[in-house]
Amino acid sequence: MAKFSELAFKMNNKTKDLINEADDKKRSKLIKKIVKYEDITDRLETEIAIYLSNVSAGELSDKSSSELRSMLSTTNDLERIGDIYFEIAKAIEKKSETKLWFDQKQRDNLNDLMDEVEVAFEQMIKNLNGSYADIDMDQARVMEVAINELRNKVRKKHLKSMEKKEYNAQSGLVYSNIFSSIERVGDHIINVSEAARGINLN
Numbered sequence: 001m002a003k004f005s006e007l008a009f010k011m012n013n014k015t016k017d018l019i020n021e022a023d024d025k026k027r028s029k030l031i032k033k034i035v036k037y038e039d040i041t042d043r044l045e046t047e048i049a050i051y052l053s054n055v056s057a058g059e060l061s062d063k064s065s066s067e068l069r070s071m072l073s074t075t076n077d078l079e080r081i082g083d084i085y086f087e088i089a090k091a092i093e094k095k096s097e098t099k100l101w102f103d104q105k106q107r108d109n110l111n112d113l114m115d116e117v118e119v120a121f122e123q124m125i126k127n128l129n130g131s132y133a134d135i136d137m138d139q140a141r142v143m144e145v146a147i148n149e150l151r152n153k154v155r156k157k158h159l160k161s162m163e164k165k166e167y168n169a170q171s172g173l174v175y176s177n178i179f180s181s182i183e184r185v186g187d188h189i190i191n192v193s194e195a196a197r198g199i200n201l202n
Contacts, residue, residue: 001071002128004044004078005192009121011037011085012185016114018092019178020107027096034089041082048075066198073195074128077188084181084188091174091181100171105161109154110175113182116147120189127193140193147186154179 011034018030052068060068095101102110120143127135158179162172 001048001074001078001196002125004041004048004075005121005125005128007037007041007044008078008081008085009125011041011082012114012118012121015085015088016111016118018089019102019110019114024096027092031089031093034085038082038086041079045075045079048072070195070198074192077191077195081185081188084185088178088181091177095171095174098170100168100174102171102175103167105157106167106171106175109157110179110182113147113150113154113179116143116150117182117185117189119143120147120186124189124192127196135193135197137193137197140190144186144190147183151179151183 014030014034014037018027018034021027021030049072052072056065056068120140123136123140123143127140155176158172158176161167162169167175
C-alpha cells in the first residue's frame with residue numbers, strides 16, 4: 001500500500017506539470033505518462049484485492065477481518081485518486097484540442113491547490129510507511145480542512161469571474177471541474193490515513 005501511495009503521488013506531480021505545460025508535445029507526453037500510471041493503479045488494486053480475497057478464504061479472527069476491510073478501503077481510495085488524475089489529464093487534453101486556455105490567475109489557483117494536496121500526500125505516505133500506531137490524524141485533518149477552505153476560496157473567485165465574464169465560459173467549466181477534482185483527491189487522502197489508523201485500532 002505504501003508503494004501504491006507513492007505511485008499516486010507521482011501522478012499528482014505529473015498532473016501539476018501538465019497544468020503548467022504550454023508545449024503541445026511535452027503536454028502529450030505527460031498525458032501518456034498519467035494514462036500509463038492510471039493503468040498501473042488499476043492493476044495494483046486488482047492484485048491486492050485478489051491477494052486479500054485469498055487471505056480471507058481462511059479462518060480469520062474478528063480483528064484480522066477488520067484489518068482486511070481497512071486494507072481494501074485503502075487500496076480503493078488510492079485507485080480512485082488515480083482515476084481522478086486520469087480524468088483531469090483527459091480534461092486538459094480536450095481543453096487543448098478545442099483551443100481553450102486558462103489565464104495566469106486560474107493556473108495560480110490550481111497550483112496553490114495542488115501545493116496543499118502535495119503536503120497532504122506527503123503526510124499520507126509518511127503514515128503508510130511508518131507505524132500505524134503513530135499516525136497523526138489531527139495533522140491529517142488540518143491538511144484536509146486547508147484543502148477544502150482553499151477550494152471554497154477558489155470557487156468563490158471563479159463565480160465572480162464568471163459573472164464579470166472575465167474568461168470563456170467553456171474554459172471556466174473545465175477549470176471548475178479540475179479544481180473540484182483536486183479537492184476530491186484530498187478527501188481520498190484523509191480516507192487512506194483513517195483506514196490505516198483503523199488497522200492499528202482493530
